[in-house]
Amino acid sequence: MNGHPGSVSTALFTDRYELTMVAAALADGTAGRQCAFEVFARRLPDGRRYGVVAGTQRLVDALAAFRFGDAELETLVGVVDAAALDWLADYRFRGDVDGYPEGELYFPGSPILSVTGTFADVVMLETLALSILNHDCAVASAAARMVTAAAGRPIIEMGGRRTHEESAVAAARATYLAGFAATSNLEAGRRYGIPTAGTAAHAFVLLHDDELSAFRSQVASLGVKTTLLVDTYDIRQGIENAITAAGPGLDSIRIDSGDLGVMAQQAREQLDRLGATGTRIVLSGDLDEYAIASLRAEPVDSYGVGTSVVTGSGAPTAGLVYKLVEVDGRAVAKRSASKESKGGRKSAVRTHKPTGTAVEEIVHPYGRPPVLGPHDRVVPVPLMRGGEPVPDLEPLEQSRERLRAALVSVPWEGLKLSRGEPAIPTVFPAAGGGA
Amino acid sequence: MNGHPGSVSTALFTDRYELTMVAAALADGTAGRQCAFEVFARRLPDGRRYGVVAGTQRLVDALAAFRFGDAELETLVGVVDAAALDWLADYRFRGDVDGYPEGELYFPGSPILSVTGTFADVVMLETLALSILNHDCAVASAAARMVTAAAGRPIIEMGGRRTHEESAVAAARATYLAGFAATSNLEAGRRYGIPTAGTAAHAFVLLHDDELSAFRSQVASLGVKTTLLVDTYDIRQGIENAITAAGPGLDSIRIDSGDLGVMAQQAREQLDRLGATGTRIVLSGDLDEYAIASLRAEPVDSYGVGTSVVTGSGAPTAGLVYKLVEVDGRAVAKRSASKESKGGRKSAVRTHKPTGTAVEEIVHPYGRPPVLGPHDRVVPVPLMRGGEPVPDLEPLEQSRERLRAALVSVPWEGLKLSRGEPAIPTVFPAAGGGA
CATH class of the missing domain: 3.20.140.10 (nicotinate phosphoribosyltransferase)
Structure with missing residues (x-):
């Protein structure tokens, strides 16, 4: 290879x-x-x-x-x-x-x-x-620290956009070697057989007339085993819309901004109230090993990590x-x-x-x-x-x-x-x- | 291209x-x-x-x-x-x-x-x-600061070994765009027409039975318009050997370690005493924009910059x-x-x-x-x-x-x-x- x-x-x-x-x-x-x-x-x-x-x-x-x-x-x-x-x-x-x-x-x-x-x-x-x-x-050295900090919760590498386009592919490989669960990078998937994963961008929500239409479209295309990004406008309304669109069988929601610890708690409570007790919470947004460690007590199911890992976290x-x-x-x-x-x-x-x-x-x-x-x-x-x-x-x-x-x-x-x-x-x- | x-x-x-x-x-x-x-x-x-x-x-x-x-x-x-x-x-x-x-x-x-x-x-x-x-x-943003700090003295990019092999080529291009004079990276020379430059490594001196033999070999191969690396053993003896091997027409010496400001002054005095008044002094070794600025008053002719520039200097x-x-x-x-x-x-x-x-x-x-x-x-x-x-x-x-x-x-x-x-x-x- x-x-x-x-x-x-x-x-x-x-x-x-x-x-x-x-x-x-x-x-x-x-x-x-x-x-x-x-x-x-x-x-x-x-x-x-x-x-x-x-x-x-x-x-x-x-x-x-x-x-x-x-x-x-x-x-x-x-x-x-x-x-x-x-x-x-x-x-x-x-x-x-x-x-x-x-x-x-x-x-x-x-x-x-x-x-x-x-x-x-x-x-x-x-x-x-x-x-x-x-x-x-x-x-790999930075990634291993993040895996330790995550204490068993899966991490998806999504930092390709923050580093040279070929470094991105090698970085995806190094993070997978270090214990990350998957990468967003398609070339890494092809070249090294690493599992690829993805959610959706704010652009997809903004493209549509409203958030609910965007979520309905994503569910129609990818099924309920998908991840809906709920923080384009108001997170509480976003979660409401996500479950309306997908039902309580929705696989995951992603939150990419705000005080992630607080957001995760509120989101978990809201999801549970809506009967979506199995819907998982993915956090992303400038996470590094320290931020991941600080979220250990929160109801987080997985992390998306970008900039910090592809740049070796300092x-x-x-x-x-x-x-x-x-x-x-x-x-x-x-x-x-x-x-x-x-x-x-x-x-x-x-x-x-x-x-x-x-x-x-x-x-x-x-x-x-x-x-x-x-x-x-x-x-x-x-x-x-x-x-x-x-x-x-x-x-x-x-x-x-x-x-x-x-x-x-x-x-x-x-x-x-x-x-x-x-x-x-x-x-x-x-x-x-x-x- | x-x-x-x-x-x-x-x-x-x-x-x-x-x-x-x-x-x-x-x-x-x-x-x-x-x-x-x-x-x-x-x-x-x-x-x-x-x-x-x-x-x-x-x-x-x-x-x-x-x-x-x-x-x-x-x-x-x-x-x-x-x-x-x-x-x-x-x-x-x-x-x-x-x-x-x-x-x-x-x-x-x-x-x-x-x-x-x-x-x-x-x-x-x-x-x-x-x-x-x-x-x-x-x-390029980091490189431009170094060019400003160098105040007209040329800088050679030699950081390819500190970053992904394809990033190295793009980095050489970006540093040249920012005003660096040349790169050590041969692929950047081929792909973008950027001037390439080089000196010698400590390995070349160590390979030979003694430093003088190494310098004589380099001069025989590349002529006196070359750069001799003088800090493998003792810098003072290295400069002596360099001028013995090349004569006072030697283009440059390179110093890669030690207190570079002090070394540059001593080297300049020694070179002048040996009649090598036109021999230039190249400094390298973990230089960034701050180190370059601190050397402004010293008798330095050019800089070799590696790690700091290809990693965006922080x-x-x-x-x-x-x-x-x-x-x-x-x-x-x-x-x-x-x-x-x-x-x-x-x-x-x-x-x-x-x-x-x-x-x-x-x-x-x-x-x-x-x-x-x-x-x-x-x-x-x-x-x-x-x-x-x-x-x-x-x-x-x-x-x-x-x-x-x-x-x-x-x-x-x-x-x-x-x-x-x-x-x-x-x-x-x-x-x-x-x-």
Whole structure:
């Protein structure tokens, strides 16, 4: 399932300097050095307690289309020399990729993705890998907090209009992975098989001569298992009209404005009085995880969330970086100023109490894991070998279930919405250590 | 120039409810009512003094590909009825579009886009129009503040890795429109003809046995008119190595970490001592408009900006809405609670002092403009007629020049980075007024 329909090349979703570095390395003979690059977050967004991995499958799909055809090469004349153009013409990714599976939690320093191969092979993937992971992880991380806040009530993603039209599709996927029930975005439904849902807009009511006619029309077209938007004029009258049009078997009403907690209470009482005891209440309108949490005691049945989730609820990018950590077996790292990195290829083990509660994230030198306890596990999995995806990459539903289970494993403080430390600490054993 | 390569349909970048509303309106006979929808911002992002219109051309291009082919219709079986599917199969946008040209400023209530046609024709464009405009306006609005802060020093956009891979391309376009000098994004270079630029990454230095070898390789490949990244290890030694490798004719050095103001001063002194008086200093590393402004007194020659600009510097979406304002000549508006809108189709005039300084934005009922003074002007322009783009839509360079001129017209308080009121007030004459 290619995230880039029409098999359009993804090779130019790339920063110019990656190709000029390849050209220079081809010329000086270092292009073939075996390298390991790692994707990780130096820190979580301010006060966040965990991150959620999302986008890995989109990246694997996009790499299949990372080829330089005539159209791409033509635009690179003058950017790199003829030797580099020849090399790019034959390029396909031939390296290995390991990483945290989608739906896994991550913490500061977690090696979310490891890419190994020759320098030229893997340096070019920096921008594409980071674009996909920074976006999708940011959205999934925010969405997971909302799912926790909703405490079992379903959430519909309806934020496509607040973000770039292609981001909208990826955001719908990331929110579904994080436990949202459905999306309003039709392309996400087509591309990823995510359930789509919808209600009606104020425009539909305004189009008609009066609200009752609009509701009657919607019920005639979609049946009573639909959601009527009752707040175009007066909410009380709107609910009255909704039940008049649909009868007490109406599936849902939606309220998109006003003091949502108060509105929900009044609407529930009114619906019950009208005999519509099974009619559900959908709330929308600038909801984020905090607003959702504040509505926990109110008679709400589901939420529609838009702007806040597609923009990562204050953290629109995950801040992941792609760093060279090893060259021909030699650990390398930037040493200057504030952005110091830990050299050497790494893997990670997450330890747990016998109860299943996570204890810490051990980020250790690759190939030298600590002794695993019976409740501990290695986090990264193989994703690509020799440029090909490993067989049987898991379906989205399985990633969704992984996150659900992972959140159960987090110490209870780690699920709080308030600002705090990461849910579990990241531990870096000395490079010489390990079993 | 289609923003969606491969002529992929854009018709499913749409929320499900738009199509179910069309189906219901087709069934009840209201689908053919003549409607006007408007795109506007109820308010600017917190404390911002103006917004910048961007994305209009991308929208016009995307509408040409808004067609329901077999693949799209197949996914809609079960979403809408057979009559609606038939109607969608023949659909192409046949309405009219007027709007603020790209590079124009906007304020709360400015009618950025007016779309007129039958209800069914125009209701379906809500999500696509808002996705494009909300993203591109958010980025361009942030970018314009950075250009002002840079006070003539060039800025290179290098944030593609911090946002969705397709958003990255649109963001590069929006920043160029706003006055950035170039982008690192190669696809933006290909798709929109924007100048691309690049330096080198720390990975290139780390790949080599030592920094001097890396610099010599880069100069051998790209010549001395290149930018050497000097902060992988020790900046002072890095600058020494850079001039050793390239000689005093080196074009630029880049510093990506540390206290950038102090670093720039020390680097300038060192470069001058080494005789590299013409070698320029490029700064990057988490720069936003405030950081850029704080560097105004330092010997900096250009900036590289990433995360902050592609995420709208704290306002990742412009908050634009798409509202039905007129049905068969009747003004309509939501009346409930806090989200009240002003009904009736509108246009806008911007008034100016004889000096050219903008005074106010008059948003008036369509067809009833105020009397224009000699320095006033009508802001919206025709963009599409009968579903076809008007001839000679302007090139990106012209939109760029429009913004440059518009920012000169803003009262000086309106260019301040600090939080405040909109640069000019929006005035709504009574609906009965006008000349």
